[in-house]
Amino acid sequence: MKHFGIKKVLDTFSGGQKIVYIVEDNEGRILAMKCFRNCSQRDIQEIALLEKFKDLSGISKIVRVEEYEGSPVLFEEFIEAPNLDAVATDYAGNAEKVCALMIGVAEILQPIWEARIVHRDLKPTNIKILPSGAPVILDFGIARDLSANESITDTGEDQPMTWNFASPEQYKKDKDAISYRTDFFVMGVIGFALYHGTHPFGTSKDEVAARFNGQDNSINSPQDCVLNPFFEATLAFDPALRPRSVEALLTTLK
Amino acid sequence: MRILHQLGHNHKWSLDSYFENRVGDGFIISAYSFEKEKISDKLSGYKPEQYLPHSLIDLQFYGSKASNGENLKSYPFHPINFKKSQETETSVIDSALAGIEYQEKLGLKEVLVPNVYIEPERGEKTSNLISILSKKLKKQKKEGISYYLTVPISGTTIREDSEIDALLQGLTDMDIVFDGYYIACEPNLETRKKISVDYKYYSNLNRVLETLKKQGFKVALGFANVDSLVFAALNNLDVVSIGTYENLRNFNIKRFTEDKGGGPSDGWYYSEKLLNFIKAKQLEVLRERGGLDLVANTDNIFSDIILKDGYPWNTHRPDVHKNYLLAIARQLNKVAGGGNKTERIAILEQMIEEARANYRSLEENGIILDDESLNYHLPLWQTVLKTPSLGVTLKQ
Numbered sequence: 150m151k152h153f154g155i156k157k158v159l160d161t162f163s164g165g166q167k168i169v170y171i172v173e174d175n176e177g178r179i180l181a182m183k184c185f186r187n188c189s190q191r192d193i194q195e196i197a198l199l200e201k202f203k204d205l206s207g208i209s210k211i212v213r214v215e216e217y218e219g220s221p222v223l224f225e226e227f228i229e230a231p232n233l234d235a236v237a238t239d240y241a242g243n244a245e246k247v248c249a250l251m252i253g254v255a256e257i258l259q260p261i262w263e264a265r266i267v268h269r270d271l272k273p274t275n276i277k278i279l280p281s282g283a284p285v286i287l288d289f290g291i292a293r294d295l296s297a298n299e300s301i302t303d304t305g306e307d308q309p310m311t312w313n314f315a316s317p318e319q320y321k322k323d324k325d326a327i328s329y330r331t332d333f334f335v336m337g338v339i340g341f342a343l344y345h346g347t348h349p350f351g352t353s354k355d356e357v358a359a360r361f362n363g364q365d366n367s368i369n370s371p372q373d374c375v376l377n378p379f380f381e382a383t384l385a386f387d388p389a390l391r392p393r394s395v396e397a398l399l400t401t402l403k
Numbered sequence: 404m405r406i407l408h409q410l411g412h413n414h415k416w417s418l419d420s421y422f423e424n425r426v427g428d429g430f431i432i433s434a435y436s437f438e439k440e441k442i443s444d445k446l447s448g449y450k451p452e453q454y455l456p457h458s459l460i461d462l463q464f465y466g467s468k469a470s471n472g473e474n475l476k477s478y479p480f481h482p483i484n485f486k487k488s489q490e491t492e493t494s495v496i497d498s499a500l501a502g503i504e505y506q507e508k509l510g511l512k513e514v515l516v517p518n519v520y521i522e523p524e525r526g527e528k529t530s531n532l533i534s535i536l537s538k539k540l541k542k543q544k545k546e547g548i549s550y551y552l553t554v555p556i557s558g559t560t561i562r563e564d565s566e567i568d569a570l571l572q573g574l575t576d577m578d579i580v581f582d583g584y585y586i587a588c589e590p591n592l593e594t595r596k597k598i599s600v601d602y603k604y605y606s607n608l609n610r611v612l613e614t615l616k617k618q619g620f621k622v623a624l625g626f627a628n629v630d631s632l633v634f635a636a637l638n639n640l641d642v643v644s645i646g647t648y649e650n651l652r653n654f655n656i657k658r659f660t661e662d663k664g665g666g667p668s669d670g671w672y673y674s675e676k677l678l679n680f681i682k683a684k685q686l687e688v689l690r691e692r693g694g695l696d697l698v699a700n701t702d703n704i705f706s707d708i709i710l711k712d713g714y715p716w717n718t719h720r721p722d723v724h725k726n727y728l729l730a731i732a733r734q735l736n737k738v739a740g741g742g743n744k745t746e747r748i749a750i751l752e753q754m755i756e757e758a759r760a761n762y763r764s765l766e767e768n769g770i771i772l773d774d775e776s777l778n779y780h781l782p783l784w785q786t787v788l789k790t791p792s793l794g795v796t797l798k799q
Contacts, residue, residue, distance in 0.1 A: 370797055389574075
């Protein structure tokens with residue numbers, strides 16, 4: 150900590166791939182300090198991605214990247230705001246609020262998607278909600294650059310995912326089908342869960358998997374729900390049926 | 404929906420059918436059948452200013468795979484002119500762009516972007532050719548012209564769900580600038596059957612058509628056979644082709660030659676009442692047993708001519724083919740003009756029920772048609788018509 154000029158450690162979060170310290174530096178700034186366990190190609194990719202889009206608003210900002218004993222240490226701005234998970238009840242039954250959030254997420258990720266990068270891990274715990282209601286997207290740890298010639302996992306291998314916020318193609322481990330429309334599907338799941346209070350396709354991984362494997366692409370939503378165009382567009386099991394573009398996605402929300 | 408004549412052998416009949424009998428809405432001119440110089444010239448007496456405004460030109464880059472293609476060689480940019488060693492992705496793309504420019508210079512308002520044929524059984528994969536062609540076209544798209552990418556689909560590909568998944572993702576990607584797609588799909592015909600009974604062909608081709616329509620593209624179905632009635636019922640297609648000889652009604656890369664007829668040399672009678680073809684020889688039985696009324700097309704002068712006793716049946720007679728063109732065009736217009744999807748399906752289901760009843764009546768009259776003329780296809784059509792729409796459905 151002394152090496153990096155850290156005054157004090159405020160909190161610690163330990164994950165599979167990294168340890169995150171919330172720290173105050175000598176200049177009084179509050180930062181998230183990410184230390185990677187056995188820095189992998191994926192970690193390098195995350196850092197490169199955050200560097201590339203450092204001027205984009207709505208994603209966590211890199212302050213600096215340092216090195217310690219051969220591994221990178223990433224300093225990001227710490228966003229003092231609750232995760233979407235913590236304020237989910239505010240969105241229940243509120244179509245306007247859900248809509249605004251989804252539009253915010255889409256507008257943030259638009260340049261990233263158009264650069265052929267897929268987040269792949271959108272979920273309420275990776276979205277912070279500022280006092281204005283605007284979202285900030287975190288954790289590009291398993292983001293995938295589709296324009297890169299090789300991917301880190303092969304088709305058939307377990308694709309990284311969170312079961313209740315994953316798409317059919319992630320469940321099928323179909324690497325070639327992963328695209329920006331994978332994120333669109335998950336936005337549909339998040340929006341549906343926020344508004345209706347339940348996952349559209351099941352309450353367990355097995356249940357969701359069974360639905361994805363079957364032919365039944367129906368969802369329970371009243372006919373007069375104004376978010377139905379968004380749900381119907383994004384929650385199609387077949388990626389080719391989901392909106393072709395971000396503009397088309399936004400049209401379903403307006 | 405427009406109905407375009409797929410021009411090939413004896414194209415005069417198709418041209419006459421349009422200009423004299425008002426059958427169809429225009430033409431698809433195939434490079435295989437027409438050398439380059441012919442297209443700016445009279446075709447069977449019709450001037451270019453008469454036919455070109457209503458025409459698409461299929462440059463048939465897929466033709467280079469299995470054909471002799473002397474006419475194809477007359478197009479200097481056609482890949483058939485490359486030596487094997489010269490054929491690369493870049494050269495194919497340059498050829499396609501030259502093909503686009505050629506059609507634009509002819510003043511066509513709808514351009515078919517040429518594309519090659521992928522054979523998965525040879526280890527070829529759906530390439531990023533579609534993406535590259537789209538990016539190139541984006542730089543040179545002209546105002547007021549619609550660009551349809553040619554999508555030839557092999558019989559093997561159409562049966563593979565994962566291949567169709569990948570194809571559709573590519574065709575609907577965010578960077579695509581094509582206005583639509585011109586689809587030619589091998590139907591996997593069985594021996595002694597003129598109409599496909601391959602469920603996967605119907606199911607996956609319908610998925611292709613429906614997905615593309617849902618995504619806002621225009622869709623043209625080329626080399627279409629009688630089963631185009633099913634696809635027209637299920638989808639609001641923009642263009643469907645009709646063709647005389649079998650190689651114009653069934654896309655088959657191995658038969659990419661100037662076919663003189665797809666069956667016995669006497670020819671076939673298309674019956675709108677059976678939704679099928681009857682071998683010319685079997686008409687004798689029908690006549691003897693009083694069954695002609697059960698199959699004869701109504702208000703169709705060509706049918707009247709060829710059903711006359713003593714008609715010298717031969718597959719190279721124009722009336723034989725004009726009967727088909729008039730009958731199928733009417734049926735397609737009836738189905739396509741039927742309203743929304745539910746209404747269109749209901750119209751075709753009614754036509755199928757009537758056809759099945761006619762087959763039963765024939766049997767009651769002691770007339771058992773055989774081989775290609777049997778009712779082997781109608782139950783499958785009825786099954787396919789009950790395919791649920793793609794995508795999400797709402798449940799209360």
